[in-house]
Amino acid sequence: MPAQRLAKLSLDYLLLAWIALVFVFPVVFMVMSSFKSDLQLLRDSASLRAFLPVGDLSFDNYAKAFQRAPIGLFILNSVFITAVTVCVSLLLASLAAFSFVFLQWVGRSVLMAAVLATFIVPFETIAVPLLLIVNNLPWIGLDGFKTSWLNSYQVQIVPFIADALTIFLFVQYFKDLPKELVEAARIDGATWFQVYRRVVMPLSGPVLATAAILKFLMMYNNQLLWPIMVVQEESYRPVMLGLQYFFQLNTAWGEIMAYLTIITVPVLAFYLVLQKAFIASIASTGIKG
Amino acid sequence: MREIGTLIAAALAAGAMVGVANAQTKLSMWYHGAGNQLESELLGNIIADFNSSQSDWVVELESFPQASYNESITAAALAGNLPDIIDVDGPILPNWAWAGYMSPLTIDDEKISGFLPGAIGRWTGEVYAIGLWDAACAIYARRSVLEANDIRVPTLDDPWTGEEFDAVLEKLAATGQFEYAFDLGMAWTGEWYPYAFGPFLQSHGGDIIDVSANMADGALNGEAGMAFGEWWQSLFARSLVPGTDQDGADRETGFLDGKYALQWNGNWAAVPAIEEFGDDMLFLPAPDFGDGPKIGAASWQFGISSSSENKDGASAFIEFAIQDKYLAAFSDGIGLIPPTAGSAAMSEKYSPGGPLEVFFELSNRQATLRAVTPAYIVGGKVFEKAMADIANGADVADTLDQAADEIDADIENNGGYM
Numbered sequence: 001m002p003a004q005r006l007a008k009l010s011l012d013y014l015l016l017a018w019i020a021l022v023f024v025f026p027v028v029f030m031v032m033s034s035f036k037s038d039l040q041l042l043r044d045s046a047s048l049r050a051f052l053p054v055g056d057l058s059f060d061n062y063a064k065a066f067q068r069a070p071i072g073l074f075i076l077n078s079v080f081i082t083a084v085t086v087c088v089s090l091l092l093a094s095l096a097a098f099s100f101v102f103l104q105w106v107g108r109s110v111l112m113a114a115v116l117a118t119f120i121v122p123f124e125t126i127a128v129p130l131l132l133i134v135n136n137l138p139w140i141g142l143d144g145f146k147t148s149w150l151n152s153y154q155v156q157i158v159p160f161i162a163d164a165l166t167i168f169l170f171v172q173y174f175k176d177l178p179k180e181l182v183e184a185a186r187i188d189g190a191t192w193f194q195v196y197r198r199v200v201m202p203l204s205g206p207v208l209a210t211a212a213i214l215k216f217l218m219m220y221n222n223q224l225l226w227p228i229m230v231v232q233e234e235s236y237r238p239v240m241l242g243l244q245y246f247f248q249l250n251t252a253w254g255e256i257m258a259y260l261t262i263i264t265v266p267v268l269a270f271y272l273v274l275q276k277a278f279i280a281s282i283a284s285t286g287i288k289g
Numbered sequence: 290m291r292e293i294g295t296l297i298a299a300a301l302a303a304g305a306m307v308g309v310a311n312a313q314t315k316l317s318m319w320y321h322g323a324g325n326q327l328e329s330e331l332l333g334n335i336i337a338d339f340n341s342s343q344s345d346w347v348v349e350l351e352s353f354p355q356a357s358y359n360e361s362i363t364a365a366a367l368a369g370n371l372p373d374i375i376d377v378d379g380p381i382l383p384n385w386a387w388a389g390y391m392s393p394l395t396i397d398d399e400k401i402s403g404f405l406p407g408a409i410g411r412w413t414g415e416v417y418a419i420g421l422w423d424a425a426c427a428i429y430a431r432r433s434v435l436e437a438n439d440i441r442v443p444t445l446d447d448p449w450t451g452e453e454f455d456a457v458l459e460k461l462a463a464t465g466q467f468e469y470a471f472d473l474g475m476a477w478t479g480e481w482y483p484y485a486f487g488p489f490l491q492s493h494g495g496d497i498i499d500v501s502a503n504m505a506d507g508a509l510n511g512e513a514g515m516a517f518g519e520w521w522q523s524l525f526a527r528s529l530v531p532g533t534d535q536d537g538a539d540r541e542t543g544f545l546d547g548k549y550a551l552q553w554n555g556n557w558a559a560v561p562a563i564e565e566f567g568d569d570m571l572f573l574p575a576p577d578f579g580d581g582p583k584i585g586a587a588s589w590q591f592g593i594s595s596s597s598e599n600k601d602g603a604s605a606f607i608e609f610a611i612q613d614k615y616l617a618a619f620s621d622g623i624g625l626i627p628p629t630a631g632s633a634a635m636s637e638k639y640s641p642g643g644p645l646e647v648f649f650e651l652s653n654r655q656a657t658l659r660a661v662t663p664a665y666i667v668g669g670k671v672f673e674k675a676m677a678d679i680a681n682g683a684d685v686a687d688t689l690d691q692a693a694d695e696i697d698a699d700i701e702n703n704g705g706y707m
Contacts, residue, residue: 245324
């Protein structure tokens with residue numbers, strides 16, 4: 001029945017459009033509000049005008065936001081911290097997962113259970129002991145020898161390299177790979193590391209993209225408590241700590257929206273880049289179809 | 290030959306200058322104003338003046354966002370790397386002093402004798418910190434609205450009584466011209482609740498914690514506390530004020546837009562209101578519920594960390610910073626109340642005849658400190674939750690009893706904060 005099909009299709013699209021709007025509206029609100037004065041922004045927020053480019057629009061909030069906080073520095077810091085953490089984390093987590101899935105060694109089940117058990121430990125419970133540890137760790141860097149990791153990049157990177165979720169994602173993915181590929185490589189004389197590098201990882205595009213996106217978002221968006229505790233110098237602060245520069249006695253809502261719009265750009269760029277890699281990896285793997 | 294002599298002389302002079310620079314001991318200072326350009330500039334001027342005024346000390350500033358400043362201080366105290374000079378929010382000071390984060394100031398009492406009471410941070414009889422400003426709340430009102438409804442304009446000498454204030458709210462609500470008669474600012478959570486609403490409890494004769502008895506029981510949930518709680522709940526039950534679901538945007542613009550007849554707000558919001566209503570704008574004193582009209586006091590203050598090895602230098606800086614000219618400059622810059630009569634006279638907005646003059650007098654005559662005890666940190670948060678619960682219809686007696694128990698349990702768990 002064409003009429004029935006048309007009605008069903010219309011309903012489907014209406015539902016999908018509504019769901020899309022739910023996700024798109026906050027972003028539209030953020031971007032539109034970033035061009036409005038505080039008073040107009042607050043007054044518009046009670047109506048649909050909040051999502052429309054109406055009223056007196058200007059780039060004033062962007063100019064003021066750049067004056068209020070060193071946004072470029074914060075973004076660079078966050079991108080550097082996030083990029084290094086994501087790269088090292090993917091490497092170590094995939095190696096750990098490879099070991100859990102393909103190597104036979106005593107105690108791996110127990111250790112895997114222990115790794116998964118760390119899921120239930122909130123970061124807040126280990127924050128203070130971790131602070132005391134990093135405060136007394138030595139470090140040799142470009143600026144010489146230091147007796148503490150406070151006020152550094154490594155203090156924001158190293159504690160977050162290993163996490164149970166990333167290892168778990170790789171373990172689950174590796175379990176589904178055809179064992180025959182690994183066995184064939186071993187019979188051909190490949191070492192375990194060669195199997196990891198030349199057989200398993202080239203097939204792991206999807207899980208790499210997924211883990212990278214999750215880790216990126218975790219590092220870029222959720223960096224607050226730890227930097228508050230360990231970063232006392234502005235030169236090492238990440239974007240989320242920078243957001244707090246805008247919450248004063250009279251909160252600068254327009255500037256906050258401008259700041260959020262600016263710091264969202266790296267996230268969107270990263271997602272778009274990985275979205276391509278994700279599709280490419282699916283298309284090029286030998287296990288598809 | 291003559292050039293060589295000149296070069297040697299120049300080198301010796303440069304060496305001597307480096308020597309002077311090296312002789313200056315570094316004083317580290319942490320401040321909560323990151324992101325506030327005006328504050329940073331004003332504080333930077335004071336620091337620059339101090340650094341060039343003497344050759345013993347050089348202050349180096351690190352600014353933190355206010356929203357996470359306290360957590361940064363706590364973490365630094367744990368790690369043992371507090372700076373020499375810190376700033377502290379007044380009601381938190383007793384806790385930081387008790388916890389050993391801060392040392393008393395060695396400052397001549399005479400130098401702070403003319404300060405507003407809220408600008409001096411005392412604990413166990415000693416001065417731990419001094420503020421460069423204070424803040425005050427007032428009832429925002431429009432003369433035209435009061436006159437149209439035949440409502441008396443209260444004064445500092447003759448504020449509204451509790452009953453009179455209640456009748457005013459009922460009368461304004463009955464006009465039907467406003468969504469609510471009074472905006473308490475329920476959308477502003479956090480410290481606003483104990484800062485803004487605690488004085489209503491104090492004016493009823495209660496308090497969050499009875500400092501002398503070192504307990505909340507009897508102060509928060511005694512007869513006065515109960516009377517306050519019942520009145521508080523009735524405001525919401527009678528729909529005289531917006532509830533905890535108030536939209537943050539309405540809090541910001543509701544009074545300016547005419548949705549609320551009256552508003553309970555601080556001096557930091559006064560300038561936009563004057564710009565909107567001009568001479569029609571009034572800042573009225575808090576009502577007297579029986580134990581005197583009261584408003585909150587104590588804002589950010591400067592003190593010395595206990596781990597500082599340069600306490601003399603830190604004290605010297607704080608003494609330098611509290612000169613009237615700097616206090617007036619801060620007030621002109623950020624709009625808060627200058628803490629001395631001298632600095633108020635020098636300021637643009639708070640000088641006699643200035644648009645915000647009334648706030649200095651409000652602060653001088655009605656300001657009441659929040660419970661000066663290390664237990665306030667927990668007490669303030671518990672009070673906030675109790676106020677929200679009662680506003681949402683919870684049983685007043687049960688809620689206040691539970692809140693008092695919770696605060697007293699914290700005091701007990703910390704050995705009475707002795």
